[in-house]
Amino acid sequence: MASTGETPQPGPAQIDSYKLQQAPQNNKRPFQNGHQKKRKPTKRGRKVKPAGDGSPDEVLQFDVQDLIAKDEAAREGSAEEAAAAETTPLPEQGSIIDVEVVELSSTGDGLAKLKGSDHIYVVPFAVPGDTVKVKVYRHNLDKGYTAADFISVVNPSPLRDDSRIGCKYFSTCSGCQFQMLDYSEQLKLKKNIVVKAYKNFSDLPPNLVPEILDTIGSPLQYNYRTKLTPHFDGPPGNARRGPKKCHESMPPIGFTPKATRQVLDIEDCPIATDAVRKGLQDERQRMAAEYGNYSKGATILLRESTRRIEKPVPSDYVPPLGIAVETDKYIDYKTCITDNNAMSTEYIDDFVFTNPAGSFFQNNNSILPPFTQYIRDHVLPPQLPGSKPVKNLIDAYSGSGLFTITQSSLFPGGSIGIDIAEKSIEYARRNATLNGLKEEQCRFIAADAPELFKSVSVYDPDETVVILDPPRKGCDASFLRQLLQFAPRRVVYVSCNVHTQARDVGVLVRGEGLEEGDKKVRYEIESIRGFDFFPQTGHVEGVAVLNRVDEV
Structure with a gap:
């Protein structure tokens, strides 16, 4: 969302799905001898505590260990099967x-087994x-798995239909x-990710986590991305210092696949x-010249x-250049900007x-x-007898004002966006003006991270979301402590990484990190739901709604 960083990735992408992991500098995949006794990454029954960064490696490690634990449980009582699992040789590189x-x-990766x-x-x-x-390329013995490259499908799953694949580079x-999957199945998988x-990652007992709601799908499953960042490499053989030669032919322009440093030439996405x-297409033609x-x-x-x-x-x-998209009320002319500093314009309903x-x-x-609209429907808490009506909105990590602006009509006391990036605040103020919002209704503040909530101390927490x-x-410990000290009535946590979101929500539910003398505050989870901002990929956006627990 409109935050200070890019979106995106429990798999290969951040907000941009194509910022992928790089292989080692020598472009050779490290490998360990396959003829070794397989080592278990953990002892049976030992829980692995997350480092909490929500990285793909950390997420994958949890899934691998869960599967190992299931296999161990299934072998329980069979010494013969356990011994066979310990000594089975692994295939060579x-x-x-x-x-x-x-x-x-x-x-988004499959977890597979060799027969026997x-x-x-x-x-x-x-x-x-x-x-x-598959082609075996690395045994991660300390982590309990082997990485392998996909080659082809031998026998397809009932879930797979390759006629659904819409890209020749898939x-x-x-x-x-996930292009081979029916979209309803993609949404089920993303619910399971949440x-x-x-x-x-939450470190909460199951009774404190409500049932995860179904993932809301994207209206478009293809032709939805409004931003791509393909790239190309410099000419091979250039020294880091001194004169450099220019390209003698057009270089590959596209994206770098996972576990390789070679750019894959992409003609279309x-x-x-x-x-x-x-x-x-236009940029490829320009580069050809x-x-x-x-x-x-x-x-x-x-x-x-x-x-x-x-x-x-x-x-x-006389219509402007661009691709025309017509509705009952207007015509949108879509163009593509390639200048980082040029201003782009987007509409969300009637907001600009x-x-x-x-x-x-x-x-x-x-x-x-x-x-x-979902946020609008869930941002206000139920009005309970004797409770104050909620009048104020604080949009932390407000960026260019997406929530501050689109939710402002619900808050008679005003909506305020806070961000540490002054440039983002500058654009947010401009966007508020474009949408006809006066400062008393919608305003923005650039604040230092350690004192983010001091600028809104005039707001009554009982009247604030x-x-x-x-x-x-995700949020650092200092921010979560400030949030708990401020203790708003309701928190709506939006995240492009549901793993760090779960970690932070766990802190709020437990009320951790408060300083000596602080009033004890904790939250309970009202609902958790995923949104599919990136169809065909393993990414899912999360929305968690929390209410302050007022002890009687």
């Missing part, structure tokens, strides 16, 4: 083997029930994981909007911008937001109207 996928990790063995293989682009041919580019996030896809000017690599920004024309359109009106094209804003405009939308790393 580069071996081609067939494995059966038994579960899906929250990273309980050793786990982590395989991309596969779903439970698939038998797939299973090569790492940006998408379930596992709270199980593994069907999850992008038509305007962004056209922008990619200008590649000889580049002695270094570069990232190309492709950001959709909208110009809205209300109906009726005058007969002599402008931002520098290179700054953060959500990348799926189609889901923002139902998403902001706080919306949180932090970057992927």
Whole structure:
């Protein structure tokens, strides 16, 4: 959401699905001898405490250990099976083997097994029930799994239908994981990602976590991304210092697949909007003529911008360049911006937001109207007998004002956005003006992180809701302590990383981190739900609604 960082990724992406993990510098995958006794990552019954960063590696480790624990439980009492599992040799580096996928990790990777063995293989682009041919490339003995490359499907799962795949780069580019799945199945998988996030990261007993609600889908499953950032590398062989040669031919332009440093040349990306896809084609044509000017690599920004024309359109009106999208009320002309500092414009229902094209804003405009409406429907607490009516909104990590502006009509005392980035506050104030909001109704403050809530100390916590939308790393301990000290009546926590969200929600429910002399405060969870901002991928956005517990 409109936070200080990019969105995106319990798998390969941050807000941008294509910022993927890099391999070691020598471009060779590290490998350990496969003919070793397999070591268990943990002893039976020992709980692994999360480091709490919600990284793909940490998330994957929990899923692997859960599967190991299930296998151990299934072998309980059978010394013969346990001994066989301990001594089964592992295949050599580069071996081609067939494995059966038994579960899906929250990273979007399949967890698979070789017939006759309980050793786990982590395989991309596969779903439970698939038998797939893979190439072994690394044994992570201390973590209990082997990483393998997907080669082909041997026997497809009943869940798989490859006719659904809409991209010729699928299973090569790492940006998408689920194109072979029916969309309803994708939403079920993403609900389970949220379930596992709270199980593994919240450190809360099950009775304090309500049943996770169904994930809300995106109105568009393809042609939804309003921003892409393909890139190209510099000419090979250039020294770090001294004169550099320019490209002698057009370099690959695209994205870097997981576990390799070679850019995959991408001519088209069907999850992008038509305007962004056209922008990619235009930039490729430009590079075909200008590649000889580049002695270094570069990232190309492709950001959709909208110009809205209300109906009726005058007969002599000359439409601007762009792809026209027509509704009953207006025509939107969509163009693609490549200048990081140029201003882009987006509409969410009748709200308008402008931002520098290179700054953060959500990348799926189609889901923002139902998403902001969901927040509007759940931001206010029930009016209980004797309780004060909620009048104020504090939008922490407000960015360019998405929630401060779209929710402002519900708060007669005013909505206030707080962010540590002064530039974001500058754009937020401009957006409030564009939407006809006066300062007493909607205002913004740039505040230092350690004193974020001092600027709103005039607000009565009993009359206040706080919306949180932090970057992927979640909230730090200082922020959570300030929030508990302020003790708003209700908290709506929005996150692009449900794992760090679960960690932070656990802190609020337990009321941890308060200083000596602080009033004891804790929260209870009213609801948790996922939103699918990135169809075809393993990413899910989370919304948790919490209420302050007032001890009697």
